[in-house]
Amino acid sequence: MKEKFIHIKTGMLVAVLQVLFLLGTSGQLWATSMFQDMQDQETTFNLYQGTVSDSQTNKPLVLANISLENTNITTVSNAEGVFSLKVPKEITEGKVLFSFLGYRTTEVPLVQLKENKNKIALETSAIELPEVSLAIPKDAKALVWETLNRRGDNYFDEPTIMTAFYRETIKKRRKNVSLSEAVVNIYKTPYNNDRRDAVELYKSRKSTDYSKLDTVVLKLQGGPFNTLFVDMVKYPQYIFTEDTFEDYNFSFENYTRINNKLIYVINFKQKETITAPLYQGKLYIDGENKILTSAVFSLNITDKEEAARLFVRKKPARANVWPTDIAYRVDYREKNGKWYYGYSNVLLVFKINWDDKLFNSVYSMTSEMAITDWEKNVSGDIPKFKNRLKSSVILSDEATGFADPDFWGEYNIIEPEKSIESAIKKIQRQLRRSGSDNGKPAK
Numbered sequence: 001m002k003e004k005f006i007h008i009k010t011g012m013l014v015a016v017l018q019v020l021f022l023l024g025t026s027g028q029l030w031a032t033s034m035f036q037d038m039q040d041q042e043t044t045f046n047l048y049q050g051t052v053s054d055s056q057t058n059k060p061l062v063l064a065n066i067s068l069e070n071t072n073i074t075t076v077s078n079a080e081g082v083f084s085l086k087v088p089k090e091i092t093e094g095k096v097l098f099s100f101l102g103y104r105t106t107e108v109p110l111v112q113l114k115e116n117k118n119k120i121a122l123e124t125s126a127i128e129l130p131e132v133s134l135a136i137p138k139d140a141k142a143l144v145w146e147t148l149n150r151r152g153d154n155y156f157d158e159p160t161i162m163t164a165f166y167r168e169t170i171k172k173r174r175k176n177v178s179l180s181e182a183v184v185n186i187y188k189t190p191y192n193n194d195r196r197d198a199v200e201l202y203k204s205r206k207s208t209d210y211s212k213l214d215t216v217v218l219k220l221q222g223g224p225f226n227t228l229f230v231d232m233v234k235y236p237q238y239i240f241t242e243d244t245f246e247d248y249n250f251s252f253e254n255y256t257r258i259n260n261k262l263i264y265v266i267n268f269k270q271k272e273t274i275t276a277p278l279y280q281g282k283l284y285i286d287g288e289n290k291i292l293t294s295a296v297f298s299l300n301i302t303d304k305e306e307a308a309r310l311f312v313r314k315k316p317a318r319a320n321v322w323p324t325d326i327a328y329r330v331d332y333r334e335k336n337g338k339w340y341y342g343y344s345n346v347l348l349v350f351k352i353n354w355d356d357k358l359f360n361s362v363y364s365m366t367s368e369m370a371i372t373d374w375e376k377n378v379s380g381d382i383p384k385f386k387n388r389l390k391s392s393v394i395l396s397d398e399a400t401g402f403a404d405p406d407f408w409g410e411y412n413i414i415e416p417e418k419s420i421e422s423a424i425k426k427i428q429r430q431l432r433r434s435g436s437d438n439g440k441p442a443k
Helices: 002-010 140-149 224-228 304-311 418-437
Strands: 018-023 045-054 065-068 074-076 082-088 095-099 106-109 118-122 160-172 175-188 198-208 216-221 248-258 261-270 279-286 291-299 312-314 319-335 338-354 361-376
Touching: 065 082, 065 319, 074 082, 074 338, 074 361, 095 118, 106 118, 140 248, 140 261, 140 279, 140 291, 160 216, 160 224, 160 338, 175 224, 175 361, 175 418, 198 224, 216 361, 224 338, 224 361, 248 279, 261 291, 304 312, 304 319, 312 319, 319 361
Parallel strands: 018 312, 045 118
Antiparallel strands: 018 216, 045 082, 065 074, 065 095, 095 106, 160 175, 160 361, 175 198, 248 261, 261 279, 279 291, 291 319, 319 338, 338 361
16 A cells, blocks of 8 residues: 555654545535434443633643543543543542643542532642752653653553543534544553554444535544554654654753653754655653653644645545644553553644635544543453454444434543534534424434
């Protein structure tokens, strides 16, 4: 496969991250009937909701980590700082930990949390430079290389089954037009081997109003793999290969803290002599223990035609399509001295110039995935090939439709933003209206 060859050769994260711009029918509402959960289960969990913010500014903290101490139950806050945590009813004691990079971790007894309107304010952590007696890394490049090569020492070294929540959204400028969600099981292989992870689809749903997409139908190929492969520690070859590592400059920016650990912020950017589109961003590394705790980076689109060739699989003949922004983020979590993949997201922004239209169109696609629970895979078994998702999957084709609010049951999810909630409700109203107009009873 040509794209895969380019991916491996250049270290580009494009093997599955491709977009299909297909010709559609303008003004037509394409959507399946409302999907109904087949199981009417008794509620077996307690739900706690609230917001996480900065104690000084009251600014919402985006993607703050929320976890129940001594368990693997965890979630993250959304872009508005809102969180939702589901805890099994049999767990009545313990502490809920709220953490965010650069802030002090706050512990709240579970019994003190309310069902909703919990307001958690985190205080910034004072940044203190290391003592002179401590070994301070001098070479940023060497620190990054050693960190990536010591993944077997600091990250999960046993097979693990992870439960994850995955979401894809498509916007036309600021309007939400499509949303797909899924709960998946990730059969995570140890970080000290190169075997790929397997993904199994458990539940999924979607809601799409193609009437807002002009005459194109946008589809994101790769589904959960788009976010899973951003796990830079597990898949370093997708970002830094042995060849492309020398194409970057690395430099120390500053320091921050996470869970009372000193974290070095390292900038990386391709050298000026390199013309191929590579990456630029920041790596957050525990310099003492050589642990990557987080990474935020983007594609340096130096040649938009080359970037379009890599990321756009199909497009209308009378349109020019190219990406204007490709950005990534990955966060890791720690449990009992070992770290593991916890959250990642991908943002793609595309511009379309039509041959027969005065104005261009701008679309953005976002995918994110959060690990909400995990357990050791004692047997080491993985699903049969026919039951696994393929890395070429298009989730919006696999999912069926949106369900009632209890669809996910006991599974933790990332709370949707208000704009997404509004889009869901609007599309659902259109579906009900469409069903009535066709002589069918509204659901």
